[in-house]
Amino acid sequence: MKMTTSGTEINKNHRGASVNKTAEMTKMALMVAMNCVSAYIIIPLPFSLSPLALQTLIVNLTGYVLNAKQAFMTMLVYLLVGLAGVPVFTGGSAGPGKLFGPTGGYIIGFLFTAVFLAYFRGEKYSFKRYALLGCVIGIPLIYVFGVVQLKLITGMGWDKAIMTGALPFIPLDIVKCLAAAVIAGPINRIFANNR
Secondary structure (H helix, E strand, C coil): CCCCCCHHHHHHHHHHHHHHHHHHHHHHHHHHHHHHHHCCCEECCCCCCCCEECHHHHHHHHHHHCCHHHHHHHHHHHHHHHHCCCCCEHHHECCHHHHCCCCHHHHHHHHHHHHHHHHHCCCCCCHHHHHHHHHHHHHHHHHHHHHHHHHHHHCCCHHHHHHHHCHHHHHHHHHHHHHHHHHHHHHHHHHHHCC
16 A cells, blocks of 8 residues: 655645744744843842842743753853853853853853753643752752852852852742743743644
8 A cells, every 4th residue: 555645745744844943943042032131130249259140040941941952052052152252141241251260150050950950840831840840959050060160260168159159049049940930831831832
């Protein structure tokens, strides 16, 4: 028995794949842009080299609305844009000096956190699962990268690196994590409806 496929069916399948690819690229570009903009929303702290920033909300959101491959590509593009000198890192900074400086570990941690959250978040939206993953694993993962690099570059002791590079940020990062988990629900529904 020989099966044939009409040219119309092939054309519809090709268009559907093209539309899906365009939607994926649009989501990724949107998350890169949101990351870049969120880097400018900061509150400097006099006792820390790291300011309070909105970026952790967007990093969590990236992991909640993209799959792991998309999250990796999105965060990699963000890192490369900043590394190339475009002022998209925290407070409008850029370049290798920022990425490999005292607070660059947080930026590197963003990549790993977004991928981790995307990989383990599950297929269906769950506020509890998203919030738990972000608060218990996502935030500490960013802190590990950030505090280790802060300690290695500045030479400060572990206690001071943790006191200035992690502890002051925990309460607001939990709030941002919960906000990202809430926002992810409607965004995932919008993306699902546009497939």
